Each structure stands twice: as C-alpha cells, then as structure tokens.
C-alpha cells in the first residue's frame with residue numbers, strides 16, 4: 485500500500501528527508517519547554533499551559549457532544565440511512581418468511597412416494613396454490629409458496645420419473661425437508677435489532693425484508709468547513725509565496741467519512757469580520773476552521789471566539805503535530821473545532837477533536853482500541869503524544885517518513901496513525917493505532 489518513494493521502514497538517507505530536521509525540532513522544543521516549565525517563564529505563550537493531554541482532549545470532545553441538547557430522531561428512507569444509528573428498535577413488521585416457502589427447486593410432495601405429478605408448477609411470487617392430496621406432487625421453484633398439506637420438498641436432482649410418469653425419490657425424505665416454515669426467522673413484532681445499531685448494508689437488507697420503507701435514526705450531524713488564509717490558491721502551481729489549499733479538498737470527504745454531512749465549505753481568507761459573520765451565521769452542529777489557531781497577527785480564530793463569548797473547552801493539546809488545535813462551544817447546540825493550518829497538524833486535530841465529537845453526536849460506538857508492535861523505534865516528544873503515519877504490514881505497524889506537520893506525503897500513503905506516547909516508543913513496542921476510515925472499509929464504502 486506504500487506509494488513509491490515513501491520508503492516505509494527504510495532509514496533516513498537523503499538530504500531531502502526531513503525526519504532529522506523534525507527530530508532536532510522536537511529536541512529543541514523539548515529543551516525550551518523544560519526551561520520554560522522550570523522557570524515559569526511569564527513570556528511563554530499561555531496556550532502551552534492550557535494545553536491538555538491528548539487522551540483527555542479526546543474525552544473532552546466526546547463529552548462536549550453528550551452535554552448538548554438531545555437531537556430529535558428522524559425517519560429516513562432506507563436509501564439514506566447507511567451509516568446512521570437506529571433511534572428505535574427494528575421490530576419485525578411481519579413474520580419471516582411470511583409464508584411457508586420452498587427452499588429448493590423440485591417438487592412439493594404429499595405423503596410417501598411414488599407421486600402423481602400435477603400439471604402446472606408453482607413459481608415464486610404466485611398466489612396461494614391449491615392444496616396437495618396424499619400421493620400428489622407439484623413442481624415448485626425456490627421461494628414459491630408451499631401448497632397446504634405438503635409434507636416435504638423433493639429436490640429436482642433427487643427425483644426421477646418412471647415409465648408411467650410417476651415421481652420417485654432417490655432416497656427417503658424427512659418430514660418437512662426443504663420447507664422454510666412461516667416465522668422461522670422471526671415473528672411479527674420480534675425485536676430484530678436494538679436501538680444503537682449502526683445501519684450497515686446488511687441492516688438495510690434486513691429492514692427491507694422485514695417490511696420497512698423508512699427507519700428512525702439519530703440524524704446525521706451537519707458540519708461546515710471554513711478555510712482561512714489569504715495565501716491559498718484553489719488551482720494551478722504555487723507561485724509568488726502563494727500555495728495550494730490542501731485542506732479544502734481533503735477535509736469535506738474525510739468529515740463525511742466520519743459520518744457527518746457537509747453543509748458548506750467557505751473560503752474566508754484572513755478576514756476577521758468575514759470569520760465572525762460565518763461563525764455567527766452558521767446553523768451547523770459543528771464548524772471546522774482551518775488555520776489561524778496560533779498567535780500570529782492574522783490568527784483570528786481565538787479572538788473571534790472571544791468576541792462572541794464562546795466557551796473554550798480545549799485550548800491546545802499536548803500532541804505533535806497539531807498542538808494549537810482547539811474546541812469551543814459557540815452555542816448550546818453548536819461546537820467549533822479549530823484545526824491548525826499545517827496540513828498534518830489539521831489531520832491530527834480532526835482525529836483528536838472532530839472525530840470523537842461527531843461520533844458521539846451520531847451515537848456511533850467508540851471503535852475498539854487496538855495496538856500493534858512498531859517495526860522501528862519512533863522518537864518521542866518528552867511531554868507530548870506524537871501521531872505518526874504508519875502502514876500495516878503483517879502484524880506490524882511500519883512508521884512512515886515525511887511525517888512533519890506541514891507534510892501530507894506520509895499520511896497519503898498510510899493505513900493508520902500510531903499514537904506514540906510521550907518519551908517515544910522502542911522497536912517492537914505495542915502501539916495504539918487510529919485507523920483511517922478508508923483503510924479498512926474501502927473508499928467506495930465510506931464515502932457514500
């Protein structure tokens with residue numbers, strides 16, 4: 485799965501490989517942090533002090549979604565329900581099967597053979613056939629209704645006709661053989677699936693079989709993406725200090741894969757007033773901003789949240805990349821996740837804050853945590869968690885290069901992100917993994 489040139493698991497060799505630069509940056513930052521912490525430097529950005537550990541940030545995001553007013557369940561056509569969660573139990577609206585059914589192509593027979601075969605056979609979808617009399621057989625298709633007084637179905641490959649046209653069985657038939665009796669799978673009113681079940685393709689099939697045209701589900705959360713930055717181009721090559729917007733194309737499908745509907749993607753530039761208007765005018769459950777989270781002259785996200793009286797729930801996270809990420813409650817029923825502008829830092833923010841929030845809003849169960857041994861050691865940050873793109877090979881996670889905050893080359897080839905705890909992880913260490921939504925399910929499955 486590794487793209488050519490990504491060099492999973494090979495040691496850094498080229499001068500253009502920035503892992504070394506990254507590592508040095510981590511050491512430098514760690515030293516600075518230690519100094520700052522020891523001296524309680526009043527000049528240190530306050531954000532560092534407010535940053536919370538990565539696991540706590542994820543829990544805070546999930547809790548934030550739980551504490552908002554309950555979202556009213558909605559009834560949606562089956563075709564729109566994939567990936568949503570049942571808000572009422574799926575109770576059978578009919579017996580299944582709803583009539584005694586032939587499980588095989590062959591003959592419905594009554595009593596012991598040989599049998600006299602009735603002229604016209606019975607096909608699936610036909611009305612109730614005439615009852616059989618003892619010693620009589622009738623041709624029958626798989627799925628067709630069983631005539632009254634049938635004792636068994638004889639498969640076509642097990643019957644033969646004699647010179648008089650009578651039907652014989654190759655061996656004894658058990659009573660009821662190859663008949664699916666009405667209600668074998670469920671009776672009308674039986675609970676088939678409980679509240680909280682995720683609607684999969686199989687659930688859609690079951691719901692249809694059980695008589696449903698619509699299902700009652702937790703509504704899909706609505707998200708709006710605001711892309712900040714005057715330096716961003718939407719087409720062509722970078723030029724004159726301008727760069728291509730990588731997040732505008734990346735975030736909407738990723739957010740959809742996390743179970744939300746994207747109601748708008750707006751390009752705001754570095755315009756504080758436009759950001760204010762966009763945030764106050766949005767009715768989405770979740771606003772996601774990109775860029776502008778740091779403390780630069782054009783970083784408008786925190787000042788804007790301040791000006792509208794939003795409550796900052798997460799104000800920096802002890803994670804690399806992505807530490808300036810934030811989560812705010814903008815209204816009773818609305819949150820805002822501020823993703824850093826560096827593209828891999830934005831992915832980190834998406835998975836740290838937006839994923840648990842959207843998952844909880846959608847009532848999706850938390851994925852079972854899982855871990856694999858690392859194929860190679862990963863240098864850690866002394867205090868912060870690191871998220872490192874990896875490919876999964878056999879029973880190992882192979883760390884990828886090009887994992888700097890501004891780079892997407894590693895994540896674009898990755899199957900998962902490894903959660904490297906503060907201090908790092910040695911070769912072979914069992915390391916928690918965050919799956920990427922398309923790695924397991926396939927791109928067509930998750931982006932419907």
Ligand SMILES: Nc1nc2c(c(=O)[nH]1)N[C@H]1C(S)=C(S)[C@@H](COP(=O)(O)OP(=O)(O)OC[C@H]3O[C@@H](n4cnc5c(N)ncnc54)[C@H](O)[C@@H]3O)O[C@H]1N2
Nearest residue numbers: 713728729730731732775776777778783823824825826829
């Ligand atoms: N003095 C400090 N400066 C910075 C700190 C810090 O602690 N002190 N943190 C750095 C870290 S870490 C990050 S991450 C970034 C976060 O920056 P912002 O969220 O304010 O984002 P911007 O400044 O707008 O952009 C950062 C970087 O990313 C590029 N960018 C932005 N949007 C996009 C996009 N849609 N597609 C592609 N690239 C994008 C932007 O051009 C910048 O290069 O702050 C550091 N600074």
Ligand code: MOO
Nearest residue numbers: 805806807829889
């Ligand atoms: O290190 Mo920043 O949070 O990721 O670019």
